[in-house]
Amino acid sequence: MLLNLSTAVRDSAAFVSYVESASGQRISDCYQCGKCTAGCPVSFAMDLMPHQVIRLLQLGFRDEPLNSKTIWLCATCATCTTRCPRNVDLARLMDTLRNVARQEGRTGAGKDVALFNEVFLESVRRYGRAHELGIGLRHNLRTGRLLKDNDLARTWFLRGRLQVRPSKVREVAEIERIFGEIARMEDGE
Amino acid sequence: MRFSYYAGCSLHATAREFDLSTRALCSRLGIELAEIPDWSCCGATAAHSTSHLLGVALAVRNLALAEAQGRDDVLVPCAACYHRLVTAKKEMAENPRVREQVLKVVGHKFTGQVRVRSLLEVLAALDTEHLGSRVVRPLGDLRVACYYGCLLVKPPAVTGFDDPEHPQSMDRLVRITGAEPLDWDYKTECCGAALGVANEQVALKLVRDILEAALQAGADCLVCACPLCQSNLDARQSHVNRAYGTSLKLPVMYFTQLLGLAFGIGERELGLDTLFVDPRPALAYGSAKKA
Numbered sequence: 001m002l003l004n005l006s007t008a009v010r011d012s013a014a015f016v017s018y019v020e021s022a023s024g025q026r027i028s029d030c031y032q033c034g035k036c037t038a039g040c041p042v043s044f045a046m047d048l049m050p051h052q053v054i055r056l057l058q059l060g061f062r063d064e065p066l067n068s069k070t071i072w073l074c075a076t077c078a079t080c081t082t083r084c085p086r087n088v089d090l091a092r093l094m095d096t097l098r099n100v101a102r103q104e105g106r107t108g109a110g111k112d113v114a115l116f117n118e119v120f121l122e123s124v125r126r127y128g129r130a131h132e133l134g135i136g137l138r139h140n141l142r143t144g145r146l147l148k149d150n151d152l153a154r155t156w157f158l159r160g161r162l163q164v165r166p167s168k169v170r171e172v173a174e175i176e177r178i179f180g181e182i183a184r185m186e187d188g189e
Numbered sequence: 190m191r192f193s194y195y196a197g198c199s200l201h202a203t204a205r206e207f208d209l210s211t212r213a214l215c216s217r218l219g220i221e222l223a224e225i226p227d228w229s230c231c232g233a234t235a236a237h238s239t240s241h242l243l244g245v246a247l248a249v250r251n252l253a254l255a256e257a258q259g260r261d262d263v264l265v266p267c268a269a270c271y272h273r274l275v276t277a278k279k280e281m282a283e284n285p286r287v288r289e290q291v292l293k294v295v296g297h298k299f300t301g302q303v304r305v306r307s308l309l310e311v312l313a314a315l316d317t318e319h320l321g322s323r324v325v326r327p328l329g330d331l332r333v334a335c336y337y338g339c340l341l342v343k344p345p346a347v348t349g350f351d352d353p354e355h356p357q358s359m360d361r362l363v364r365i366t367g368a369e370p371l372d373w374d375y376k377t378e379c380c381g382a383a384l385g386v387a388n389e390q391v392a393l394k395l396v397r398d399i400l401e402a403a404l405q406a407g408a409d410c411l412v413c414a415c416p417l418c419q420s421n422l423d424a425r426q427s428h429v430n431r432a433y434g435t436s437l438k439l440p441v442m443y444f445t446q447l448l449g450l451a452f453g454i455g456e457r458e459l460g461l462d463t464l465f466v467d468p469r470p471a472l473a474y475g476s477a478k479k480a
Contacts, residue, residue, distance in 0.1 A: 022241065139387070
């Protein structure tokens, strides 16, 4: 099979320039010192090290970062951002990669995290607020781990720390409008 | 002092005692809190991980409502909410395209004049002698590991508060109570935040490392300023013990609870009876050592 190199280059250039404009970061600024990886608290569980994610972007690779577990394990602690000698906001870059991966339906490597984000936002969209109990139950139901954290929920409940019924904002239509209009804006991009 | 108050979702539920102790403390210090009318979720990690615009817009709705309230500053106890609100404010000031899109969907007037301040920042800025004069129950030589987590101090370009690697503000507040803040290495190491729900095995390793570092430094208890940190370090401590065969038992409180105790506020008013690892034996031990 012939590889259409010029298309591949064009696509990857477009991808990198999109990531740069959406994140406000200049990927070429990174000189691969590795400080981000050295300080990352979650690197032990990652398939790509943080500095490798940037290197792959510099080289125009698209699938490897977007399909990685790494982008879903990043907890946005911003240790990398804080320490980067080149002022690259890597935490923000990870956000952009998660945004793109979700838009393209590539959440397989982080499906539980993506699902958590989804059920969390369903709650916010419906009530205007996060209903912790409902989010936990839905996440358990959809991951099939029905009893996850039920010991914690029980203690929270007994100690009056579990809000059983969701609290709702008055102007819930306003929240729905924010979600709806942003989805339309992003679909139109 | 008068503030718009943004407690957020957790402080109305599993982090109720952070809200209770914040209100108790502020009322004693003459800090007036007016909750933002019809406040909504800041979006938390889920929103900014899903869509940058959504993350900013959900936060900005609350800032706009705070501006309409007519106060200059919003006070935010939760580190995660604080970080979202302060990030959104910065993004609105620096990114005209995002600003335009967000203003269109939020539908409220937003000038960007409102200041976002964390509770820790506000309390740490108070006069030390003034605070010291309030202490009626000195906490003996209780040894306290102050845990700041990530979002109050990182990245400094966003938070502009304290030192991102060696913060001291909470340590200074703890010292006022008579307790001894410890020098230790994990003050700003991440607890895993929402990974506790979605990827617990990863979070448990981080939690274990933090708790063990605190114990190794000789801590009788740990204090924090974030509902995610508190619930990971306290509630999930039993899960750490199950996963690693350890028998850790370190009380994890909000810094407001510790200050409140020293100010003579009752344990129930501070919600001290609702934590997973009961801090009361350690607190009694702390006072007993001095006596």
